[in-house]
Each structure stands twice: as C-alpha cells, then as structure tokens.
Amino acid sequence: MLMSDNLANKIAAGEVVEKCASVVKELVENSIDAGSSEIKIELEQSGVKSIKVTDNGCGMDNEDAVMCFYSHATSKIKNEDDLYNINTLGFRGEALPSIASVSNITIKTCDGENSVIYELEAGKIKDKKSGDLRKGTSIEVKDLFYNTPARLKYLNSLYTELANITECVNKAALSNTNIRFTLINDGKTLLKTDGSGNLLKTINDIYGVKIAKKMLKISGENDDYQIDGYISLPEITKSNRNSIITIVNKRVVRNQELNRCINEAYHTYKPDNRYPIIVLTIDVDSSLIDVNVHPSKMDIKFSNFDELKKLVFDKIRSTLDKTLLVPDIDNSSLNVSNIVNEIKIDESNDNEKKEEITFDFQDTDVVDNFVKEEDEKYNKEEKIILPKMYPIGAVLGTYIICQNENGMYIIDQHAANERINYEKYKKAMGNPKNDKISMLFPINIEYPTNEFIIIKENLDFIKSLNIDIEEFGVNSFIIKAHPTWFKEGYEEEFIRNILEKIVTMEKNFNVERFNDSVSATMACKASIKGNEAVSIEEMEHLINELAKTDNPYTCPHGRPTVIHYPVYELEKLFKRAM
Numbered sequence: 001m002l003m004s005d006n007l008a009n010k011i012a013a014g015e016v017v018e019k020c021a022s023v024v025k026e027l028v029e030n031s032i033d034a035g036s037s038e039i040k041i042e043l044e045q046s047g048v049k050s051i052k053v054t055d056n057g058c059g060m061d062n063e064d065a066v067m068c069f070y071s072h073a074t075s076k077i078k079n080e081d082d083l084y085n086i087n088t089l090g091f092r093g094e095a096l097p098s099i100a101s102v103s104n105i106t107i108k109t110c111d112g113e114n115s116v117i118y119e120l121e122a123g124k125i126k127d128k129k130s131g132d133l134r135k136g137t138s139i140e141v142k143d144l145f146y147n148t149p150a151r152l153k154y155l156n157s158l159y160t161e162l163a164n165i166t167e168c169v170n171k172a173a174l175s176n177t178n179i180r181f182t183l184i185n186d187g188k189t190l191l192k193t194d195g196s197g198n199l200l201k202t203i204n205d206i207y208g209v210k211i212a213k214k215m216l217k218i219s220g221e222n223d224d225y226q227i228d229g230y231i232s233l234p235e236i237t238k239s240n241r242n243s244i245i246t247i248v249n250k251r252v253v254r255n256q257e258l259n260r261c262i263n264e265a266y267h268t269y270k271p272d273n274r275y276p277i278i279v280l281t282i283d284v285d286s287s288l289i290d291v292n293v294h295p296s297k298m299d300i301k302f303s304n305f306d307e308l309k310k311l312v313f314d315k316i317r318s319t320l321d322k323t324l325l326v327p328d329i330d331n332s333s334l335n336v337s338n339i340v341n342e343i344k345i346d347e348s349n350d351n352e353k354k355e356e357i358t359f360d361f362q363d364t365d366v367v368d369n370f371v372k373e374e375d376e377k378y379n380k381e382e383k384i385i386l387p388k389m390y391p392i393g394a395v396l397g398t399y400i401i402c403q404n405e406n407g408m409y410i411i412d413q414h415a416a417n418e419r420i421n422y423e424k425y426k427k428a429m430g431n432p433k434n435d436k437i438s439m440l441f442p443i444n445i446e447y448p449t450n451e452f453i454i455i456k457e458n459l460d461f462i463k464s465l466n467i468d469i470e471e472f473g474v475n476s477f478i479i480k481a482h483p484t485w486f487k488e489g490y491e492e493e494f495i496r497n498i499l500e501k502i503v504t505m506e507k508n509f510n511v512e513r514f515n516d517s518v519s520a521t522m523a524c525k526a527s528i529k530g531n532e533a534v535s536i537e538e539m540e541h542l543i544n545e546l547a548k549t550d551n552p553y554t555c556p557h558g559r560p561t562v563i564h565y566p567v568y569e570l571e572k573l574f575k576r577a578m
C-alpha cells in the first residue's frame with residue numbers, strides 16, 4: 001500500500017499521529033465501538049516499543065480487518081456528516097492507515113465465525129493466516145515511527161508518553177464506566193476499573209480513595225440537558241484544569257466557556273487560580289450540539305448554552321452551599337495536594353521534573369461503603385451548618401483555637417472576619433438603599449486626565465452607590481457623603497478603592513464583578529489583622545457572625561477560615577489510638 005503524498009506530509013508534520021496516546025485513543029475508541037465490555041491496553045516502554053489493545057467486542061470479518069488500515073476506508077463513515085456526529089466515536093478516516101504506514105502491526109480478530117491474523121509492515125500485508133480465537137479483536141502496534149527519519153523527534157520522553165496515555169485511558173474509563181479497562185505498562189498494572197457502571201467507583205480507581213471520598217454528587221436537568229457527576233470538595237484543588245472533565249453523550253469534550261462557568265461556581269470557595277476535580281456527564285439530544293472533530297482535539301457548540309451553564313453553575317453552587325466544608329486534618333496525608341496517582345503532564349518535555357506514579361488498589365468493601373454514604377448524603381436536602389465551637393485562646397495572635405465534642409478547630413481570625421465583612425459589603429452594594437452619611441470633612445481627590453475622564457463617565461453609577469461625588473476644579477472630585485456601611489476610619493480608603501476599580505475595570509465593566517471585587521478588597525482592609533490581639537468575647541462574636549454567613553468556610557480569596565482536628569486524629573498523634 002502506498003501512502004498518498006498528502007498523508008505522508010501530514011505524518012511528517014506530526015499532524016495525524018502525534019504521539020503514542022493518539023494510537024491508544026484510536027484503538028480504544030474502535031474497541032468501544034465494537035461493543036466491548038472489556039478492554040485491555042498493554043504497553044511496552046510506554047508504548048514506544050509496543051501498544052497492544054485487546055477487546056471482547058464484535059470482532060471484524062476478514063475484509064474489514066485489513067480495510068480499516070487503508071486510507072479513507074472505514075466501515076463507519078458513510079458520509080461527511082458522520083464525521084461530525086458525536087454519536088460516532090473517534091476521528092475516522094485517516095488515523096488508522098497513518099498509524100499502519102509508520103509501524104508494524106499484528107491484527108487478530110474473530111467475529112464469532114471466522115478468525116484471522118494479519119501481519120502488516122509499514123502498511124503492507126506480510127502474512128495472513130487463520131487463527132483460533134475467542135470473539136473480539138487484538139491489535140498490536142510495534143515500533144511506531146520506525147521507518148521515519150529522526151524517529152524520536154515524534155516522541156516525547158517515555159514519562160510524558162505514559163502520562164498522556166494514562167490521561168487518555170482515564171478519560172475513556174470515565175466516559176464508559178460499564179466497560180472494564182486495564183492498563184499495563186512493562187508488566188505493571190496502572191489502572192483497573194471494574195465496569196460496574198458506577199462513576200464514583202471509576203473515580204476511585206483513577207484518583208484513589210482519598211480523592212474519591214472527597215467528591216460530592218451532583219445531578220440536575222432542564223428541558224434540554226441532563227447533568228450528573230461528581231465535584232471535589234474545595235479543599236481538593238489542582239494547579240491546572242486537566243481534571244475538569246466534561247463528558248457529552250459518553251464522549252470527553254472540552255469547552256473553555258463551560259470550564260470557566262464551573263470554575264466560577266467555586267468562586268470564593270477556593271482560590272481562582274486553583275482548579276477542582278470534576279467529572280460531569282451531560283446528556284443531550286445530538287441535534288442540540290455541534291461537534292467539530294479534529295484528530296487532536298474536539299470542539300463543541302451547545303444550543304441554549306446559557307441554560308446549560310446556568311444549570312451547571314446552580315447545581316455546583318447549591319451542592320457546595322449545603323455541604324459542611326470544614327477540612328479535616330488527616331495526619332496520614334497532611335499535604336492534600338500531594339495526592340496519590342497524580343500525574344503531572346509536563347508539556348516542556350523536561351525530564352528533570354519526574355513525579356513517581358503510584359497506584360493504590362483498595363479493598364472493595366471500603367469503596368462500596370463510601371459510595372453508599374455519598375448517595376445517602378446526596379439525598380439529604382437540608383443545609384449543614386457550622387458546628388458550635390468555643391474559643392480557648394489564640395496562637396501567634398492569629399489562629400483562634402476552639403473546641404467542642406468533635407475535637408479542636410483552628411480559625412484564621414483575619415480570614416474569618418474577611419468572610420463576614422465581604423458578605424456584608426456585597427449585600428449592601430447589591431442593594432443600595434438610600435442611606436448615606438454626610439462627611440464632616442469632604443474629601444478632595446485628584447486624578448491624571450485619562451483616569452479623570454473614565455471616572456467622570458461613571459459618575460451616575462458611583463452616585464447610585466450612595467456616594468455624593470462632584471467635579472471640583474481641574475481633574476479632581478469632591479466627595480461629600482458616603483454609604484452608612486462604610487467602616488469608620490476607612491472612608492477615604494474605601495472611596496479611593498471604588499474609584500480605582502472603576503478605572504481598572506474600564507472597558508470590561510460588569511456590576512456583579514465590580515461589587516464582588518470591591519467587597520473583597522475592602523473586607524481585607526477592614527478586617528482584624530493577623531497578629532492582632534483579640535479578646536475571648538470578640539472571638540465568640542466573630543465565630544457567631546461567621547456561622548451566620550452563606551459560606552463560613554473560606555475567605556473571599558478562597559483560603560480556608562476553619563480547619564478541624566478530629567478527636568481521633570488528636571488521639572492518633574499522641575498514640576492514644578493507633
């Protein structure tokens with residue numbers, strides 16, 4: 001078989017077969033299409049030496065088996081539109097022939113009646129014999145790129161290849177929880193899922209039990225969309241968005257705006273630049289989506305997108321709102337970011353930054369238990385409130401130590417006060433009643449011309465916040481009254497802050513974001529500082545006020561306000577319990 005020039009060029013450009021992971025993806029998707037309930041992926045040297053995918057699907061007949069490795073030949077694509085139909089998995093057409101042209105392949109397949117084994121070398125049939133096989137297909141791709149110059153140019157480090165393949169198999173497993181997946185590299189099992197159809201169990205198989213136990217179930221629907229899945233507690237975050245996984249009609253897709261919406265739902269529950277672990281399945285009639293399939297990525301457009309975003313946002317928010325989010329200190333894993341089975345994909349291909357890939361397999365009883373617990377928790381509708389706790393004193397003038405029958409709590413006094421003030425200011429700004437205080441000494445503020453112009457354009461808006469402001473001479477304003485909720489002694493700072501934010505937000509001005517940002521900044525300024533003496537009475541007041549907030553668990557910047565040391569963990573620390 002001869003490659004067309006076009007195809008050869010594409011391969012040279014690394015466009016079609018970029019990495020071992022693309023080969024794995026292609027083969028695994030074929031296996032899924034074949035109706036398999038079990039798919040086993042075996043690698044040698046991270047796939048660089050060999051990639052073997054074995055399934056128990058419907059198998060191929062003799063013709064199909066070899067035809068799928070010829071260019072533009074595939075049994076699934078009947079017309080152009082099929083390529084864009086999300087119900088057909090995978091980019092069909094050129095990937096398999098491309099892979100064949102740059103590797104040595106063994107295909108063993110049995111459709112229940114006939115068995116056949118083909119050996120292909122650079123896309124040419126070298127050998128064909130009949131086999132004696134069980135139903136299903138096994139395809140082994142060896143020595144990828146062996147016949148291309150500068151072979152290694154196409155491949156990343158073994159570590160990166162393996163990380164990419166693992167990510168790809170993880171996604172396949174998450175989108176097909178009813179299929180048993182096994183991933184093995186150089187004889188070592190890296191992933192094994194049970195095919196039970198339970199998403200939380202699959203999350204457990206992939207991320208480990210510590211993460212799985214910190215996932216919250218979400219579910220909801222509107223006229224067009226049904227969403228289900230799991231979201232991580234805000235204490236579990238990652239430095240990149242790779243663990244926000246959205247699955248539309250059983251296929252992992254990426255939509256930046258949807259990711260942004262998910263991240264916004266966590267606003268103030270976690271720092272904005274840290275990202276949650278999310279596995280969200282979205283079911284929708286395929287006529288309402290428009291999928292653009294490209295071998296390396298998939299773009300998707302949704303009809304009634306605002307409705308979908310609202311559904312996702314509201315479900316995540318309401319789930320977080322009703323959950324007790326005080327992080328428990330667990331002595332065995334003090335560092336939550338150092339999680340099991342986290343594979344960092346290093347795009348810079350830097351061999352220095354290797355992370356050990358470890359996997360722990362759990363006892364199924366433990367898993368069954370927390371899967372059940374999570375379901376029970378989900379069915380409870382009432383909001384869980386911050387437990388009553390009693391202050392004892394403060395450490396370093398910053399961390400308030402409290403206790404109750406559940407153990408010890410540590411509160412960051414600044415963060416806690418910041419949360420209280422933030423919610424107070426935000427409510428006041430969102431609903432400015434006409435109550436203001438005239439200032440004994442009006443404030444006069446001067447600005448550079450460009451800033452003066454921006455502020456002048458927004459005078460009506462500033463006045464709507466109950467700030468009496470007027471032009472006063474060249475490039476300056478005079479402020480004569482301010483809202484009652486301004487904290488005494490901080491009047492000028494608050495006003496300057498508001499005017500400054502108007503200038504910096506200028507073109508992208510949005511009232512909601514403006515109120516949020518001003519409230520957060522002012523809350524920080526007006527709150528008790530670290531290393532500031534606070535009496536027990538003041539501590540009690542602070543804790544009571546914190547308990548009344550909508551989200552008592554984090555400050556407006558997403559940092560924790562309260563941490564819990566359970567009795568059992570204290571006992572463990574002092575070896576009273578083992």
Ligand code: ZN
Binds near residue numbers: 414523524525
């Ligand atoms: Zn602060």
Ligand code: ZN
Binds near residue numbers: 418558
């Ligand atoms: Zn803060």
